[in-house]
Each structure stands twice: as structure tokens, then as C-alpha cells.
Amino acid sequence: MTDLDIAEVAQRAGVPASTLRFYEEKGLIAPTGRRGLRRQYDPGVLERLALIALGRTAGFSLDEIAHMVAPDGPPRIDRSMLADKAEELDRRIRELGVLRDSLRHAAACPAPSHIECPTFRGLLDAAASGSVPTPRRRMPGG
Amino acid sequence: MTDLDIAEVAQRAGVPASTLRFYEEKGLIAPTGRRGLRRQYDPGVLERLALIALGRTAGFSLDEIAHMVAPDGPPRIDRSMLADKAEELDRRIRELGVLRDSLRHAAACPAPSHIECPTFRGLLDAAASGSVPTPRRRMPGG
DNA sequence: CCTTGACCTCAAGTCGACTTGAAGTAGAAC
DNA sequence: GTTCTACTTCAAGTCGACTTGAGGTCAAGG
Incomplete structure (x- = not known):
């Protein structure tokens, strides 16, 4: 597996791990699974995070973004x-x-x-x- | 006196009275005095409020604005x-x-x-x- | 096997700019 | 003189996006 550790995702996406957990709680992202307790992420989460960041800078709220970027399936943006x-x-x-x-x-x-x-x-x-x-x-x- | 009631200031400045009290607490504005309990304002406060509004849209925080717009004397803006x-x-x-x-x-x-x-x-x-x-x-x- | 330390959860705190609510007061109209 | 109502104070709540802290878990290295 090329799955990523939360620390690696955090580092590559340039956000703290706490933000990733927060986003997960909000339904913006999801880990592929766990190894023990630890979240494992598909590398694709990085693109999703970039999309979220983009949405933020465009002025969308996290709730709005959550509607466009469901954690399953491709983003559907009106x-x-x-x-x-x-x-x-x-x-x-x-x-x-x-x-x-x-x-x-x-x-x-x-x-x-x-x-x-x-x-x-x-x-x-x-x-x-x-x-x-x-x-x-x-x-x-x- | 042409002093203004808080309600009139609020209406003319386009902000709720609660905001005026809040600004006073922050040291941004001050009434000239009281009539009973009620605040009386010099009409000049409207200009001051406009200045505050302007500072806000330019991205200054209320604290920053407080430094430029002391409640006494003319605004000193660097x-x-x-x-x-x-x-x-x-x-x-x-x-x-x-x-x-x-x-x-x-x-x-x-x-x-x-x-x-x-x-x-x-x-x-x-x-x-x-x-x-x-x-x-x-x-x-x- | 035991320690280490990165990860975990959950609740609470932060920040800025106000707003809201409860309880009290007083100027003005009647 | 009573009532009305706009004002008053002070504490607490709100909103969004996170962060922080306490206390717990567990995979990996020695």
C-alpha cells in the first residue's frame, strides 16, 4: 500500500494533523482505514485537500465545500x-x-x-x- | 445643544446601538456626556464612526483602529x-x-x-x- | 518484554466583533 | 403620579475554523 500516515498528509498538505481530524469530523475527508488506531490515507486525499483549500480561498465555507466534496466519489461542483x-x-x-x-x-x-x-x-x-x-x-x- | 441620542447616532451611522456601546468600551468613541443615564453624542461622532467603518473595510482590526482614532483629539493616521x-x-x-x-x-x-x-x-x-x-x-x- | 512516542478521543478553549437577555432606571407623556 | 418605553448595565452567548489539553492506546525499536 502506498497509504499515507496522518503526519505525512499533514506535512504534504501543509496543514496540522488536528485540521485533518477536524475535516474528517465535518465530513470533508475520510481515511481509507486504520492501522490499529491510526488513520491511513489514500494519496488522493491530497488532491481533495487542495480542492478544499481552493474552495476556502474562493470564499466558500466548510459547510458549502462539504456539499461539493463528499468524502466518497468524485467532487461534484455546480x-x-x-x-x-x-x-x-x-x-x-x-x-x-x-x-x-x-x-x-x-x-x-x-x-x-x-x-x-x-x-x-x-x-x-x-x-x-x-x-x-x-x-x-x-x-x-x- | 445639537447633541445626539444614541438611537439617532445608530440610525445615521447605520449600526445598532449595541455596537456603539461596544465601541465605547473599546475606547473607539465616547459620548460628550449623559442626560440621566442616557448617552449624548456630539455630531462629530458620525465622522469618527465613518472613519472606523473605513478602517474596518480596509482590513484594520478594531484594536489597530483604536490606536489611530483616540476618542479625544483628531485622528492621527500614519x-x-x-x-x-x-x-x-x-x-x-x-x-x-x-x-x-x-x-x-x-x-x-x-x-x-x-x-x-x-x-x-x-x-x-x-x-x-x-x-x-x-x-x-x-x-x-x- | 518493555519503553517510547506518535497517534488516538473528547471536551473545552480561542479569536474578533458583536449580539442577546435579564433586570433595572428615568425622562416624558398623560 | 403613574405609566410607558427607550434607554441603562453586565454577563453570557454566537459564529467559523480550528487549536489545545488531558488522559489513553498501541506498533515498532531496542
Whole structure:
């Protein structure tokens, strides 16, 4: 068997073993079996873990990911869900772009105090009016 | 006095009153005084709240913001800190851009399963290698 | 055979930013 | 003067994704 020890999976996937147990509890991954008490993993779990990591960085919650990546069988990922997430990312990217530019301006702005800088004030107004949303839940892009 | 009631501040700032009390406890804002038990606020608190909101969307923690926005006196914001945050945002924006494009491709990709799509596999490898970081702490951009 | 130490389980803790709930108070309308 | 109700305090709860700690097990090396 080329089955992997939990420590090896952890090391190769770049996550602590505790995370692997946690993911198992959540139904995201599963060992092929046990040797004594110890979990043995098929190397394919690494790909699954990569997929999970990818889902996380795209802003999916573990619960959402659990729906796409059942521990048995191949991942089934709804393409429209991907498209939706891409849209969401795109919106967030544009917001962040505005924010970045404004921060840059404020950093370089010669006004004695930021409060007196028109750009900064514009930002404040935008923030106050809610057009630049504050991150509530963990989203890719806050 | 044109002082404001907590309810009015809450409504105008678009946050619940509980948040205002919480911010006060954190040293982010302060009422000018009390009428009976009730907090009275200077209208300037709205600007301060806008600044706090802005800081949050830029990815600063409340503790960081507390350092910039002392409840007394004008905000003192380090320009290099702004520049650093802008840089950080910029990096995150680029990462998210790659991710968005890849998601779009995967959504449109004709490969029967995502696992067989080269672009998707490329993403997986990137996620696995850590070049597309998973949001650990709440960052603007995850 | 015995020790070692990596693994195991399960419950509880952490972190940040708030929210919620119970119990109390006081300004204002009647 | 009574009632109404928006406010008050303080402690505890929530959410997501894990981590940590105590106490137990067992395969492998000496």
C-alpha cells in the first residue's frame, strides 16, 4: 500500500494533523482505514485537500465545500455556483480597488490632516453610506 | 445643544446601538456626556464612526483602529501605514483576480469533470502549494 | 518484554466583533 | 403620579475554523 500516515498528509498538505481530524469530523475527508488506531490515507486525499483549500480561498465555507466534496466519489461542483462566486469576487475586487486607490491617495496627500483631504472625505462618506461594505462574514476580500 | 441620542447616532451611522456601546468600551468613541443615564453624542461622532467603518473595510482590526482614532483629539493616521495597507490590498486584489479568472474558466470549461480540466488542476496545484493563500484572519480580501 | 512516542478521543478553549437577555432606571407623556 | 418605553448595565452567548489539553492506546525499536 502506498497509504499515507496522518503526519505525512499533514506535512504534504501543509496543514496540522488536528485540521485533518477536524475535516474528517465535518465530513470533508475520510481515511481509507486504520492501522490499529491510526488513520491511513489514500494519496488522493491530497488532491481533495487542495480542492478544499481552493474552495476556502474562493470564499466558500466548510459547510458549502462539504456539499461539493463528499468524502466518497468524485467532487461534484455546480458550474453556476462557480460563476456566482466569480461574480462575487469580481465585485469585491472592484471595491477593494477603489479602496486601495483611495488609501494610496490619502497616504500621498499633502493636506495637513486626512480629515481635510477631499479624497479622504469622499472615502469617509462612501464608508458612511455603506457603498464600501464592511466585511461581516469571512469573505475572500473581507 | 445639537447633541445626539444614541438611537439617532445608530440610525445615521447605520449600526445598532449595541455596537456603539461596544465601541465605547473599546475606547473607539465616547459620548460628550449623559442626560440621566442616557448617552449624548456630539455630531462629530458620525465622522469618527465613518472613519472606523473605513478602517474596518480596509482590513484594520478594531484594536489597530483604536490606536489611530483616540476618542479625544483628531485622528492621527500614519501615512506609511496607509501605504502599507494599500500594498497589502493590492496584493490581495491580484490574487483574487487570478482566482476569479480561474473560477470563470472552470465554470465555462467543457471538461466532463473539473478534475480533468487543466486550468482547474493548475488552480489546485496553486492552492496546494500555497501561492493562493487561504484567508486566516479576517483580511480585506480574505 | 518493555519503553517510547506518535497517534488516538473528547471536551473545552480561542479569536474578533458583536449580539442577546435579564433586570433595572428615568425622562416624558398623560 | 403613574405609566410607558427607550434607554441603562453586565454577563453570557454566537459564529467559523480550528487549536489545545488531558488522559489513553498501541506498533515498532531496542
